[in-house]
Amino acid sequence: LSRPFSLFESIRKPSYDSGLEKRQFQRTDCFLGISYAVKGRSFRDTLRNISKGGGYLQTARSFSVGEEISLDLPPRNHGEKVVGNVVWVGPEGIGLKFRVPDRALMQKRVSGQENQNKEFTITKKETCQMGKIKQKKLRWEPAAGEESAKYKLYWSENGTLDYTSSFAEVGAVTQVILPDDIPSFPRVAGNLELGIAAVNQAGNESDITKISAYLDFTVPEAPKSLVVEDL
Incomplete structure (x- = not known):
């Protein structure tokens, strides 16, 4: 049985x-x-x-x-x-x-x-002393007709995003995990402007595809004075 x-x-x-x-x-x-x-x-x-x-x-x-x-x-x-x-x-x-x-x-x-x-x-x-940050996935569709294109991720904390903004070259990928994949990405909380641009083999960049998003990559202050007491 x-x-x-x-x-x-x-x-x-x-x-x-x-x-x-x-x-x-x-x-x-x-x-x-x-x-x-x-x-x-x-x-x-x-x-x-x-x-x-x-x-x-x-x-x-x-x-x-x-x-x-x-x-x-x-x-x-x-x-x-x-x-x-x-x-x-x-x-x-x-x-x-x-x-x-x-x-x-x-x-x-x-x-x-x-x-x-x-x-x-x-x-x-x-x-436990390092904190834990909840990751965010940023993904995009590849540039049409540019199979060998690489990409640049731009970001801005002041609301204005253009080719002079902070950026990171992310290579021939169509997604990144924030903030882990971009060591220079700011660990802040607030509204950020994000943008992605394709770069061809000649080094020419496409227009920037943009999005505004609220991100929080900060960690709270750890609790203090953890003790065990008899009842």
């Missing part, structure tokens, strides 16, 4: 494969901004935990199970990369499984045996 169906069990179990049952290696909590490449396109998001076998990448981007990702290990000037595959997709990020040949390198980096990098050993207690 089959056991009775449990609605409670079906609700508790996530719709994606979290990989917890198959996890072989202990994870280290971290809050690490990391660059990576997918199908030749570069992005930047945040690793929230990592081990020599895999990791959890917090991202608002869309991925499919099985996609290959190449991660740049910090410090970036070492030129070391780890290749992995997406093993599950969740509402706020993806689970990664590293290829077997890369696991020895990851073990050294995570355990701090090679060029100890404090970024890899940040604990949950320390991440």
Whole structure:
């Protein structure tokens, strides 16, 4: 006889494969901004935990199970990369499984045996001091007839946006995640003018497509004096 169906069990179990049952290696909590490449396109998001076998990448981007990702290990000037595959997709990020040949390198980096990098050993207690910013996705349709076009993102805090405004060259992509993808983007709260322009191979720019949006990339002051008291 089959056991009775449990609605409670079906609700508790996530719709994606979290990989917890198959996890072989202990994870280290971290809050690490990391660059990576997918199908030749570069992005930047945040690793929230990592081990020599895999990791959890917090991202608002869309991925499919099985996609290959190449991660740049910090410090970036070492030129070391780890290749992995997406093993599950969740509402706020993806689970990664590293290829077997890369696991020895990851073990050294995570355990701090090679060029100890404090970024890899940040604990949950320390991440609480950094604050957490809710990301925003900015996307646009590619320029018609310009398959090789690159793009420039402009922004202005004073309401006037033109070619003299602050900008960042974002490359041949059609979306960015703010503020993570643009290190120079202001961490402010208020109405901002945003604009995107296409740049062709000759260096000529299109008109700027503009939008006005309220953005808040500030974090509140942390609570003070956390104590535990007897009742």
